[in-house]
Amino acid sequence: MMDLRRTASRVPIHTVIxxxxxxxxxxTVGLLITSFREPANIAGSGWWTVFPKxxxxxxxxxxxxxxxxxxxxxxxxxxxxxxxxxxxTLISTVIASFAAFGFAWMSFSGRKTLFMIVVGLMVIPxxxxxxxxxxxxxxxxxxxTFPGIWLAHTAYGLPLTTYLVHNFMSGxxxxxxxxxxxxxxxxxxxxxxxxxxxxxxxxxxxxxxQFLWIWNDFLVAAVYLxxxxxxxxxxxxxxxxxxxxxxxxxxxxxxxxxxxxxxLVVFFSLQRYFVRGILAGSLKG
Amino acid sequence: xxxxxxxxxxxxxxxxxxxxxxxxxxxxxxxxxxFVGPALVLITFFLxxxxxxxxxxxxxxxxxxxxxxxxxxxxxTNWKFVFTSNTMLTALRNNAIWTVLFTTCTVGxxxxxxxxxxxxxxxxxAKSLIFIPAAISMVGxxxxxxxxxxxxxxxxxxxxxxxxxxxxLGGEPVGWLIKRPWVNNICLIAVGVWIWxxxxxxxxxxxxxxxxxxxxxxxxxxxxxxxxxxxxxILPVLFPTIAVVATTxxxxxxxxxxxxxxxxxxxxxxxxxANRMYKEMFNYFNYGRASAIAVxxxxxxxxxxxxxxxxxxxxxxxx
Numbered sequence: 234m235m236d237l238r239r240t241a242s243r244v245p246i247h248t249v250i251x252x253x254x255x256x257x258x259x260x261t262v263g264l265l266i267t268s269f270r271e272p273a274n275i276a277g278s279g280w281w282t283v284f285p286k287x288x289x290x291x292x293x294x295x296x297x298x299x300x301x302x303x304x305x306x307x308x309x310x311x312x313x314x315x316x317x318x319x320x321x322t323l324i325s326t327v328i329a330s331f332a333a334f335g336f337a338w339m340s341f342s343g344r345k346t347l348f349m350i351v352v353g354l355m356v357i358p359x360x361x362x363x364x365x366x367x368x369x370x371x372x373x374x375x376x377x378t379f380p381g382i383w384l385a386h387t388a389y390g391l392p393l394t395t396y397l398v399h400n401f402m403s404g405x406x407x408x409x410x411x412x413x414x415x416x417x418x419x420x421x422x423x424x425x426x427x428x429x430x431x432x433x434x435x436x437x438x439x440x441x442x443q444f445l446w447i448w449n450d451f452l453v454a455a456v457y458l459x460x461x462x463x464x465x466x467x468x469x470x471x472x473x474x475x476x477x478x479x480x481x482x483x484x485x486x487x488x489x490x491x492x493x494x495x496x497l498v499v500f501f502s503l504q505r506y507f508v509r510g511i512l513a514g515s516l517k518g
Numbered sequence: 519x520x521x522x523x524x525x526x527x528x529x530x531x532x533x534x535x536x537x538x539x540x541x542x543x544x545x546x547x548x549x550x551x552x553f554v555g556p557a558l559v560l561i562t563f564f565l566x567x568x569x570x571x572x573x574x575x576x577x578x579x580x581x582x583x584x585x586x587x588x589x590x591x592x593x594x595t596n597w598k599f600v601f602t603s604n605t606m607l608t609a610l611r612n613n614a615i616w617t618v619l620f621t622t623c624t625v626g627x628x629x630x631x632x633x634x635x636x637x638x639x640x641x642x643x644a645k646s647l648i649f650i651p652a653a654i655s656m657v658g659x660x661x662x663x664x665x666x667x668x669x670x671x672x673x674x675x676x677x678x679x680x681x682x683x684x685x686x687l688g689g690e691p692v693g694w695l696i697k698r699p700w701v702n703n704i705c706l707i708a709v710g711v712w713i714w715x716x717x718x719x720x721x722x723x724x725x726x727x728x729x730x731x732x733x734x735x736x737x738x739x740x741x742x743x744x745x746x747x748x749x750x751x752i753l754p755v756l757f758p759t760i761a762v763v764a765t766t767x768x769x770x771x772x773x774x775x776x777x778x779x780x781x782x783x784x785x786x787x788x789x790x791x792a793n794r795m796y797k798e799m800f801n802y803f804n805y806g807r808a809s810a811i812a813v814x815x816x817x818x819x820x821x822x823x824x825x826x827x828x829x830x831x832x833x834x835x836x837x
Contacts, residue, residue: 246634250644253631257648257712260662263679267665279677328556335553344550347558352830353823354565356769360795360812362564364805365571368584388564391557420549449655451776452796468657475661475780482665482677489661493654500653504646507653511717512724 268486269293275482297487305484306462307470307491314466314492316379317454318447321386325394326440328387330432333398334424338410348399354392362389363456370457377464382457386447394439397513401435402428438510441503445496467492569816576809584805596810606811609789613772613818616707616790620771623711625764628718632726633752635719645723649716656713656776663709664781667694698787706788709777714770718763725759726752762829769822772815791815 266280271294283292302308335341336348366385367376375381405428413423429436451468458464460473471488478484500507571584576597579590600606631648635641651659668678672691676682681691694705729752737747753760775792782788784797791814798808 243637246637250631250634250638253627254644254647257651257716259679260666260712261650264662264665275677278675279679279682281679281682328560331553332557335550339550339553341547341550341554347554349827349830350566351557351561353827354561356819356823356826357565357569358773358792358812358815358819360773360792361572361816362568363799364575364809364812365568365584366564368582384560385564388560391561392565395557424553445653449657451655451657451779456799468655471657471661472780475657475664482668485661486665489658492658496653496655497650500650501646504649508720511652511720 264486264489267482268297268490269295270483271296272481272483275486297483298491301474301484301488301491305470305474305488307467307488309462310465310467310470311491313464314448314468314495317382317386317466318444320379321383321390321447322440322444324383325387325390325443326436329391329394329398329439330429330436331424332391332395333402334428336395337399337403337405339420351392351395355396357392359389359452367456376457377459377461379464382454385453385457386450389453390443390446394443397439397442397510398432398435400513401432405431434506434509435513437503438506438513441499441506442510445499445507448496572809572812573816575805576813577806578809579806580802580804582803582805589806592806596806599807600810600814605784605789605794606791608787609784609791609794610814612703612788612790613774615703616710616771616774617768619704619707620710620714620774621764621767623707624714624718624767625722625760627711627715628763629722629756629760631715631719632723633748635723636726645716645719649720651713652716657780659709659713660777660780663705663712664695667705669693669696695782695788696786702782702786702788706777706781709781710771710774713777714767718767721763722756722759725756729755765822765825769819772818 263280266283267275270280270283270292274292286292302311332351336344336351370376370381375384409427410423413427418426448466449468450466451472454466454469455472458466458469460469462470465473467488471485471492474484474488575584577591577593578585579592579595581589583589631645635644638644665677666679667681668676669681669691670676670678672685676685676691678694680694685691692701695702733751733755734747737751742750773792774790775796778784778788778790778793779796784790784793791811795808795811795815798804798811
């Protein structure tokens with residue numbers, strides 16, 4: 234009897250949760266199914282009409298993916314996204330680690346003030362930075378180049394990455410440094426041999442966080458790379474596709490899924506680190 | 519002779535040692551800057567210098583150069599545009615609507631899900647599913663939802679899931695992204711909420727799980743019902759985290775851009791500040807106006823910058 238009442242009282246909880254879960258997955262499922270349907274079917278009927286005969290062949294094909302990857306050049310954009318994200322993430326993680334160590338464990342004049350500026354800059358609207366940098370970029374011929382966007386992404390990511398790594402490194406017990414100093418290790422050696430190895434989990438979180446941020450970025454890429462297809466990452470190419478082929482759902486859905494594939498793999502395989510990164514950034518109240 | 523040379527040698531050695539000391543002192547002084555230097559140089563060039571120059575640029579006219587003979591000083595003209603033109607007034611109004619609805623929904627849903635999911639066995643999988651949108655690009659999310667909102671006349675079959683539901687319930691299909699001012703703006707905001715709720719949920723859930731269970735049990739034994747436990751115990755304990763999450767959401771929403779750019783490009787009364795700034799830069803080549811609009815964003819975000827710094831100083835002081 235008690236059990237029954239308990240179960241009954243929990244029905245509303247399950248209903249609310251399932252309602253939310255449904256809203257959160259139906260749009261993505263619709264996109265995924267549509268991306269595998271024949272163009273004529275997509276235009277003729279809703280994607281949910283596949284359900285009665287979900288597993289009957291003939292209604293699915295990879296044609297749309299071939300269309301976007303070859304025809305619309307998204308294969309190149311995918312490559313560009315990798316060429317942009319990986320070096321930019323690596324460079325910013327390395328520079329942020331050095332800076333975080335300096336701020337956490339070295340003494341120099343202005344240390345506190347400078348770090349406060351870094352913390353303040355975490356939320357600055359990037360819109361404040363484009364107009365003065367763009368003319369310099371064109372003069373230095375950095376506009377529309379990969380090194381140009383590596384630098385920009387590195388710099389824009391630095392306040393948050395430095396802050397996150399600093400949070401971790403400042404928690405390392407001081408004794409560790411003292412014993413290293415007694416052994417005669419230089420700060421650089423201490424940094425490489427002791428600090429970096431124990432910071433690996435934190436650095437992994439920051440790396441994944443930053444990688445996804447850059448992979449998913451549209452604004453910075455659109456501003457510094459422009460829309461030239463030879464350098465454009467997926468986000469920029471797909472936004473162009475929306476502008477030019479806005480009703481061709483067979484292309485748009487496949488394109489969107491191409492851009493989501495890698496983040497989803499990263500998300501499901503490394504969710505732990507991703508969550509840790511988010512918590513490290515926000516829980517510090 | 520031999521004594522003199524040994525004396526000289528001694529002097530030389532002292533000099534060398536003195537020089538060595540000075541050298542190692544200089545190295546020790548310079549060392550921190552080798553660690554923080556690269557970051558500071560990049561931050562100065564890409565964030566600090568441009569911020570100052572953008573403020574200056576907002577008092578100059580059209581053109582795509584920073585400041586020079588081809589750019590004219592125009593005083594407050596751009597600022598007049600920012601606060602009196604129709605499109606900017608719409609953008610400011612929409613940013614206000616976004617801020618209120620987006621922040622309330624993301625934090626509210628996130629909190630509700632954090633508390634409810636703690637009571638069910640399928641918590642982990644449900645959380646993952648709701649969290650997924652945080653990992654994908656806003657451009658991708660915008661396409662997902664553009665398809666949900668797809669509109670076709672009633673004579674032909676609907677391909678957008680939302681209008682299919684409306685038609686199945688006997689209604690007329692709605693042009694979700696066209697119908698102003700509330701329907702289309704709310705539909706855009708819903709996309710933002712869909713992307714960010716999982717983020718809020720994860721943080722709030724971690725904080726909720728940190729509340730000692732005895733605290734909740736004690737309240738229940740004292741006869742409090744679940745609502746009271748939530749209002750009187752959970753909410754006050756979680757308040758600091760809720761505040762942090764809410765400010766993070768406000769900062770995010772003030773800068774909202776991708777969703778609007780991809781889904782409506784600010785047409786049909788859905789303009790927002792950041793999208794207008796982009797248009798002034800790349801469609802109208804008016805860096806003056808674009809700068810003024812960017813400064814508006816900066817001004818709106820400044821209180822949160824100060825708040826972050828204060829919070830940080832407190833945290834450092836408490837260590």
